[in-house]
Amino acid sequence: MGTKKVLIIDDDVDLLETSEATLASAGYSVTTAKSAEEGLAVA
Numbered sequence: 001m002g003t004k005k006v007l008i009i010d011d012d013v014d015l016l017e018t019s020e021a022t023l024a025s026a027g028y029s030v031t032t033a034k035s036a037e038e039g040l041a042v043a
Contacts, residue, residue: 008020
């Protein structure tokens with residue numbers, strides 16, 4: 001089984017960074033975006 005992937009979209013940079021660090025330390029591959037448009041572009 002491969003690495004689980006998570007996409008986090010939020011305009012709060014501090015929340016993005018905290019969430020990314022927490023999930024990455026739990027073994028997830030994390031992608032972040034600051035807007036819905038950016039999230040769709042990276043999904």
